[in-house]
Amino acid sequence: MSNQEKVFFYIDENWDCFIEDLKEFVSIPSISTLPNYKGDILRTAQWLERYFQRLNFNRVEIIETGGHPFVFAEYKEPNPLLTLLIYGHYDVQPVDPENEWNTKPFQPTIKGDCMYGRGVSDMKAQLLAQMFATQAWLKNSSLPIHLKYVIEGEEEIGSPNMQSFLMKYKDLLKADVAINCDAGVFSPDIPSITYGLRGLTYFELELKGPKQDLHSGLYGGTIRNPIHVLCELIAKMHDENGKVTLPHFYDKVKPLTEEERLLLSQIPHSDEEWKNIVGMSELYGEAGYSTIERVGARPTLEINGIIGGFTGEGAKTVLPSKARAKISMRLVPDQEPEKIEEYLREFLQQHCPSEIEWNLSLHSCSPPALMNLKSPYMRSAITALTEEFGRAPLFRREGGSVPVVAWLQQILGLDSIMLGFALPDDGIHGPNEHQNLPLLKKGIRVHCRFYEELLKDKSYEK
């Protein structure tokens, strides 16, 4: 049996154990944004710690940073041919609206080809795919690749401690390239590599009108209602062509070249299918761009939440004192996240009536990124995907934000390769999140093939 055959055999033999491990990992509710789950966050980090210890890693450590801890793990044989920094996060999104889940979010449940549970696709299965591959390899063979795992617990809240962590441990984290598992493929049969990611700025806007809630019959119609003003401001944030109206918003946006538009147009895509996935009869977005372009290559502004006044059951005739909205923007190269706050403040200054106090705070902020498609590491990843899927991957720019990609570039000078096996309709961040399990197995095999390709490549070099 070749090394590959042995490794693949091991994967088949141990598949049920992998599934049990994944279930156990998903069942810990590691919600990073809700303070109540701090204990579960720590339990999740400890679960990873034990996993690496069982694989006899040279060094496994839970590193405190003031926020949720990092897990650092290192594997090193004598004379490794190269060093990989493997990035992942073990935290997950909240579960609301909980009543729309068909299963319990933290009781992972297999139905058909999929496992359902919060965080299974984003990104517990993606992280374990790489770790299972490493396990399968190490149980069958030596691995002359120096592995450094950096797994954070704050990705879903904007990675507030990642930059300082990377700066503090700059020497420890030296590597040749980063593997970022927080990624997906185009479809179960079509592999893809994401080479562009959008940035994000996430704000909270609070408006205050009267000093306290008032009776809407006694005061309504005589003063500005902060809910009305908030709605008017939000309505003004887009024009009738779906363009964001903040001043200077598009100033630094790199226009799409004809060449890139052609490349993106080759991605198989059907607006009809997109409508089915979202469950709407029409699509809508910035005029003059295709859906694929709107998602990956154009900036957007979305209201992620809004609240004000009486929102319980029944009726309360109140004229509220306050109203709040969560406003996020996805950014593309070369927009600067820091500037966006200025533009939003300018917009509010210009459009908010003077008698309404407004207060804007920043939740998180991360730059957009573009990656190198021509490196030898990228070549290995492409070969691994091509061999496993029987066809070459598509190259994509993605709508989501993975700020760590830009930070690894800026702070450690590391290019990232996105290698994960989520699907676009996995329901991440919403109810009934799930992971396709046959695809997970393909993913484990791709990570094994990737090790193989890297070693081949490096051996030839020598």
Add this chain to the structure above:
Amino acid sequence: MSNQEKVFFYIDENWDCFIEDLKEFVSIPSISTLPNYKGDILRTAQWLERYFQRLNFNRVEIIETGGHPFVFAEYKEPNPLLTLLIYGHYDVQPVDPENEWNTKPFQPTIKGDCMYGRGVSDMKAQLLAQMFATQAWLKNSSLPIHLKYVIEGEEEIGSPNMQSFLMKYKDLLKADVAINCDAGVFSPDIPSITYGLRGLTYFELELKGPKQDLHSGLYGGTIRNPIHVLCELIAKMHDENGKVTLPHFYDKVKPLTEEERLLLSQIPHSDEEWKNIVGMSELYGEAGYSTIERVGARPTLEINGIIGGFTGEGAKTVLPSKARAKISMRLVPDQEPEKIEEYLREFLQQHCPSEIEWNLSLHSCSPPALMNLKSPYMRSAITALTEEFGRAPLFRREGGSVPVVAWLQQILGLDSIMLGFALPDDGIHGPNEHQNLPLLKKGIRVHCRFYEELLKDKSYEK
């Protein structure tokens, strides 16, 4: 001592007991809109039942209707000169935002001249003012007035069972005039009588976009966000002159006559003071009308609550499936509440994009009302107020809605006299609701003087 002197002496002697009674009454959290408080609602009705029983009323009854119960109480001596139907409600508004209260909403607390607590001004103190007056009178003298109390527990949720109650007990409730204690005066020194009340329609609007919450990075910018659409709809509900834009909304509005505008302009009012009360630097409303006119004589549309997407602490990058708003309109004669729903549906049909599903439901609906200023009963009320305050009352049209006034007119043919002693800045429906206690005492005395005037009037008639 004259009868009046004896009664007023009794009020002074028993003031501390009255305050204790009021505290006890306010301390029961009779929130009608929240299902959890059903037991407290019943306790409040029982408190009233015991009170009337202690006064040896002829008949005291808690009447079930399917919703929260009514309290009916009847006092009758032989050969009464007239019959009064006394209306009140024992239910209160919810307390949120609870963290803005300086005292516990259901631990009534006296600070300075005022008692603080949810429902003290709206309208537990107003109801007890009339009942204390009755107690003071009955402890000192006979009262040849047939009293019929109708006290409901559903006013704050739109009195859903009042109309059927009035129809069912039409004979039992026969009277010469109704006294509605759910009212206030202009200021502690300036009495006033409200002769006009606005109607109300209260809706809940729910919008649905994608079939479930989606990741705002992966789908944002490609479909309509229901929060955006809700905000755009709300922004469109007023034009730049503060006018409501629903089709036909103003069709039946009785224009203010020059004579009535002159009358309303005589009400002492300062926009500066209004700004102080609400805590805002500017007022705002329908162009071409004064604040007093906007409140009492013009219809309004207010958003009472809005919610959608992620509203917890922190950040969640979600593109929500749903968004909801509570929308209420205050109506003036001769607007028809039933028609308003049609107009709103027409507006939504016209402005809501077809791919967003909308669902509109009606919480409550009540007609506007105007009262007779020339009846003998009104004359007695005017005299009672004039003698107690040392000046004649102002005549006002009020912004709030007291649907029972229109229903008593429509179903029992009864005119109402509004006789209560709340103040405009009592903070009803908001945090830190309070009642001015010296004014409460004046109120008790006014009710005694009112009995006296009614009896004088009727005695002359004979």
